[in-house]
Amino acid sequence: MALARLSVQSKARRGEAVPVRLVIQHPMETGFQMDTQGRPVAKNLIRFVVCRYAGREVWRAELGSGIAANPYVEFSLRADMTGDIEMNWEDDLGEKGSVRARLDVA
Amino acid sequence: MKSLQTRRRRVLGLIAGTALLPLVAKSGGAIIAADNDLPALIKRLSGNAKLTEGGIRLTIPELADTGFSVPVSIDVESAMSGSDIVKSIHLIAPRNPRPLVASIALSPLMARASWTTRIRLGGSQEVMAIAVMADGSARAGRADVVVSISACIDGT
Numbered sequence: 198m199a200l201a202r203l204s205v206q207s208k209a210r211r212g213e214a215v216p217v218r219l220v221i222q223h224p225m226e227t228g229f230q231m232d233t234q235g236r237p238v239a240k241n242l243i244r245f246v247v248c249r250y251a252g253r254e255v256w257r258a259e260l261g262s263g264i265a266a267n268p269y270v271e272f273s274l275r276a277d278m279t280g281d282i283e284m285n286w287e288d289d290l291g292e293k294g295s296v297r298a299r300l301d302v303a
Numbered sequence: 304m305k306s307l308q309t310r311r312r313r314v315l316g317l318i319a320g321t322a323l324l325p326l327v328a329k330s331g332g333a334i335i336a337a338d339n340d341l342p343a344l345i346k347r348l349s350g351n352a353k354l355t356e357g358g359i360r361l362t363i364p365e366l367a368d369t370g371f372s373v374p375v376s377i378d379v380e381s382a383m384s385g386s387d388i389v390k391s392i393h394l395i396a397p398r399n400p401r402p403l404v405a406s407i408a409l410s411p412l413m414a415r416a417s418w419t420t421r422i423r424l425g426g427s428q429e430v431m432a433i434a435v436m437a438d439g440s441a442r443a444g445r446a447d448v449v450v451s452i453s454a455c456i457d458g459t
Binding site for chain 2: 214215227229250253254255256257258259260261262263264265266268269270271272273274275277
């Protein structure tokens, strides 16, 4: 289970732009690197991240080897209803991760 | 003395050869080959639409000390409501081994057509972002960045 942090406020007014930040602990191995013995390090990238808010898809990102280790994403969503902000992702080794945070909209 | 030197060269050659092998094997992949054809990649991402400059801003430091982690923000001028919606944004670093850094499909749930991340850069280059709008038009934004230390160095 990959470590991740989803940083978002817990309360918002309806229609407010809510900033959301996500960071996932992951090496994002490109497959181009060698280890200390000169052997290639197997490619292991987070292939996609999906962001959902109250069950609806906000964005879906396909990531490549050009994303830095420990992927970081920042964006803002429009608060319209109370619900969970949820991130899901999967890497090349098939390891899945998710993190969620509740947003109360008044 | 001479035999020792030739042996050293042969060993060095062998090391260099084995180090290159996996790279050669990988570069034969169809996906990478297609990605490295930049005009074709841009054409594919923009859905063959003519790219218009402007209406999209790419924020990136002018000078990055290392290419391992460079903050990038893509901001597209869009209300993200009604018919003025950004369907997808794509980030391209032409000098990277795999130029397509990220492809993001957006929805009107976003308050702004804005996405920030940190990328790797394989050298000084003009980073490019493409935004595809709901009406099928496409915008391009570019920003130059000077990278002191490339992210593409051997891990050894």
